[in-house]
Amino acid sequence: MDKTIINDKLNRPLRDLRISVIDRCNFRCQYCMPAEVFGPDFAFLPKSELLSYEEIERVAKIFVQLGVEKIRLTGGEPLLRKDLPVLVKMLSELDGLRDIALTTNGVLLPRLANKLKEAGLKRVNISLDSLNDELFGSINGRNVGVGPVIAGIDAAKSAGLGVKLNMVVKRGLNDSEILPMAEFCKQKDLELRYIEYMDVGSTNGWRMDDVVTKKQIFDILQEQYEIEPVDAAYYGEVAKRYRYKGTNTNVGFISSVSESFCSSCTRSRLSANGQIFTCLFNGNGHDIRDFMRQGATDDQIISRIADIWNHRGDRYSDERTAETRANRKKIEMSYIGG
Numbered sequence: 001m002d003k004t005i006i007n008d009k010l011n012r013p014l015r016d017l018r019i020s021v022i023d024r025c026n027f028r029c030q031y032c033m034p035a036e037v038f039g040p041d042f043a044f045l046p047k048s049e050l051l052s053y054e055e056i057e058r059v060a061k062i063f064v065q066l067g068v069e070k071i072r073l074t075g076g077e078p079l080l081r082k083d084l085p086v087l088v089k090m091l092s093e094l095d096g097l098r099d100i101a102l103t104t105n106g107v108l109l110p111r112l113a114n115k116l117k118e119a120g121l122k123r124v125n126i127s128l129d130s131l132n133d134e135l136f137g138s139i140n141g142r143n144v145g146v147g148p149v150i151a152g153i154d155a156a157k158s159a160g161l162g163v164k165l166n167m168v169v170k171r172g173l174n175d176s177e178i179l180p181m182a183e184f185c186k187q188k189d190l191e192l193r194y195i196e197y198m199d200v201g202s203t204n205g206w207r208m209d210d211v212v213t214k215k216q217i218f219d220i221l222q223e224q225y226e227i228e229p230v231d232a233a234y235y236g237e238v239a240k241r242y243r244y245k246g247t248n249t250n251v252g253f254i255s256s257v258s259e260s261f262c263s264s265c266t267r268s269r270l271s272a273n274g275q276i277f278t279c280l281f282n283g284n285g286h287d288i289r290d291f292m293r294q295g296a297t298d299d300q301i302i303s304r305i306a307d308i309w310n311h312r313g314d315r316y317s318d319e320r321t322a323e324t325r326a327n328r329k330k331i332e333m334s335y336i337g338g
């Protein structure tokens with residue numbers, strides 16, 4: 001299939017698309033959807049506002065024509081969206097798409113892993129921030145212990161999906177879990193990604209002092225393990241990866257705060273209600289849903305998306321200061337999905 005390659009103002013091509021399929025979640029992680037804010041009366045999107053699977057497929061197909069090679073499904077909790085394997089199947093049949101992945105908290109994987117794999121899913125990233133039931137239950141805000149997530153990890157592995165783990169590290173909360181999580185993943189031959197706690201949205205009360213940087217995590221790991229760098233697998237790879245010496249097990253770091261990677265950021269995001277975001281920290285979404293529903297043709301949608309990308313100049317993490325933090329219109333992580 002012929003692709004039209006488009007670049008943004010900083011000469012970055014469009015390569016990846018993250019699609020949030022739902023803004024709801026069965027967890028209330030303190031750093032993402034704090035329970036005090038996302039309470040029982042919180043107004044989530046009604047079904048009519050969500051993009052239908054046909055609409056998601058249509059937009060995704062156009063993104064692929066414009067250079068996207070990888071799609072990641074996310075949320076909220078993507079596995080809460082009814083019949084998600086149906087969407088996975090539709091997307092996996094898109095000509096020109098190389099990879100389709102999913103980020104999930106994992107608890108619904110025992111029920112869905114096989115169906116997702118059969119539908120064409122290749123990989124899952126499962127989030128797990130602690131191996132201690134009490135601590136994990138308090139982080140996820142729903143008192144869910146570690147067991148259901150581990151069952152999800154095991155189900156994904158037995159289904160033949162590639163599995164990586166995501167761990168957000170917040171100082172004073174779960175930094176004591178850095179080594180236990182490393183050991184657990186090493187034993188299970190799982191790639192763990194330590195994620196620096198980010199100032200996404202405006203509800204998690206983020207402070208720079210709460211960030212445990214990649215270097216600090218790396219130093220803790222090095223006291224226990226010998227690790228060696230691994231070459232980036234592809235241009236724009238977000239994680240910096242290392243390998244435990246003498247093994248094939250990797251460990252990665254997503255250092256969005258301390259060592260930003262905006263210059264190679266090729267990601268666009270599509271929210272559950274059909275807005276395009278060009279950066280995790282740029283709250284100005286561009287509507288595509290109503291445009292489609294009003295009868296826009298594929299050519300008109302292609303021109304709109306190309307125009308949005310051509311005007312993109314985002315490099316928030318490169319420029320992060322107290323002032324840029326205060327002045328940004330932010331968007332919640334649960335809305336555009338990390």
Ligand code: SAM
Pocket residue numbers: 025031032074075076077078103104105125126127166167168195196197198199200204333334337338
């Ligand atoms: N519910 C799914 C999950 O938790 O994997 C998918 C959506 S979640 C928003 C995607 C990823 O963003 C998760 O790995 C989560 O840990 C991460 N995340 C959420 N808030 C974050 C924050 N403030 N800083 C860094 N990562 C965050």
Ligand code: SF4
Pocket residue numbers: 025026027028029032033075076077105127334
């Ligand atoms: Fe839900 Fe994922 Fe956010 Fe946790 S990180 S509240 S699981 S969307």
Ligand code: SF4
Pocket residue numbers: 256261262265266267278279280281314315316317318
């Ligand atoms: Fe990409 Fe924005 Fe993150 Fe920079 S801050 S890497 S532009 S999403």
